[in-house]
Amino acid sequence: MQESHTGGSRAVLLDAFGGPETLDVREVPVPQAGPGQVRVRVAAAGLNPMDWIMTGDADTAARFGLALPVGFGTDYAGVVDQAGDGVSGFAPGDRVFGGALSRAVADFVVVDASGATAANEVHHTPDGVDDRTAATLTIAGRTASAALAAVAPGPDDTVLIGGAGGGVGVFAVQLARISGARVIGTGSATSADYLRGLGAEPVAYGDGLADRVRELAPLGITAAIDLHGVETVHVARELGVPDSRICTIATQIDGVTAANGATAAPGALEEIARLVAAGRLRVPIADSFPIEQVRRAAELQAGRHVRGKVVIDLAAR
Incomplete structure (x- = not known):
């Protein structure tokens, strides 16, 4: 274990299902990593159409196992700052990226170190891949x-x-x-x-x-x-x-x-990250926004005409 942050941290939460107008930035308790889990201090979160689709109404949300209040965003990148008991392969200070289903737009996410789905996973970020780019890869x-x-x-x-x-x-x-x-x-x-x-x-x-x-x-x-x-x-x-x-x-x-x-094959995401690191695959970033402008970011993403990826920056406060 390392760093038991106390006090509050920011997270985007919805108290009602709906469009970008339902997104609010809240102060929430800092989550703690349990056995087999790591906590990531999020530097960037990438948005996808599924983010607003699955929080748009109660029936769709239920199919994804989501209930109110619910977070927003799935793709994240950042740095491990706490490792729970029994974790191997990850340590505080490691740069990582992955998926945290409908909770990635937050200062901290807790994920299973052995997780293997976009809903709950963590991977090492290769050298040469910046956090904004890493935050666009998972979904x-x-x-x-x-x-x-x-x-x-x-x-x-x-x-x-x-x-x-x-x-x-x-x-x-x-x-x-x-x-x-x-x-x-x-x-x-x-x-x-x-x-x-x-x-x-x-x-x-x-x-x-x-x-x-x-x-x-x-x-x-x-x-x-x-x-x-x-x-x-x-x-x-x-x-x-x-x-x-x-x-x-x-x-x-x-x-x-x-x-x-x-349905992606095991190792598919790591291979994509390697291709990015090698310069063989590039990810255009259409725009980035601070967390306070998450509604603007979601509106841009929801328009479905954006070229490239939309990212929320969380590294600076």
């Missing part, structure tokens, strides 16, 4: 890795990725490119340069998408990942892609694999 990185594994792209593939400019798209496009595949990414007309910067060939979504993809890839596409809804799935089917090589993350379609962070 989106796991989800993208699971989606890529479902369609298994390689050098002979042309992959259509729908919603390529979003938080998961940032990872999916680059992981597909690392596999050697050609990537065509859907987005708005204004996102074309951004998608090119990730390594995708941009194509505007909406009516006529199938024809535009045919123009870009006259020999056809061989796999597809829909990160937004169903449009990419329908276009992929129209272009002859078998269901076995189509994946979704935001909807369920008969015959098509639905991936999420929970």
Whole structure:
């Protein structure tokens, strides 16, 4: 054990389910690490669409095991400052990142040292990965890795990725490119340069998408990942892609694999962190906010048009 902080610490809490207007910064007791747990002093917390989706209403929250009052945010990065009895592999002073389901936007989080899911996990942050970047990896990185594994792209593939400019798209496009595949990414007309910067060939979504993809890839596409809804799935089917090589993350379609962070392979998140550290994968940070501006940050994230990741900074008080 180390450092038994007393007094208060900041945490974002909701007393009612709903949108960004329900988010409040509160002074709360400093949590203590129990046996097998570590306490992390959070430096940054990354936001994801699931953060506001699962706290938007009582029924959805219940499916995630959440009840009021509830915290906000899942991805975090920081420094271990307390280790409970029986913990091995982590010690105070270690830089770490991971997931703490709906409680990451806080000065401190307590997680299981042996946890292996995005709801409750901790990993060593590699040298060369800053805290803001590390705080964006868990949910989106796991989800993208699971989606890529479902369609298994390689050098002979042309992959259509729908919603390529979003938080998961940032990872999916680059992981597909690392596999050697050609990537065509859907987005708005204004996102074309951004998608090119990730390594995708941009194509505007909406009516006529199938024809535009045919123009870009006259020999056809061989796999597809829909990160937004169903449009990419329908276009992929129209272009002859078998269901076995189509994946979704935001909807369920008969015959098509639905991936999420929970289905990522063991070690997937550590591999993504290594790719970031090696400079092979980059994570654009769209904007960062102090915890006091969490409502603004959540509104930006909830707009679903942000390019890159939104981060809450907690390192300075």
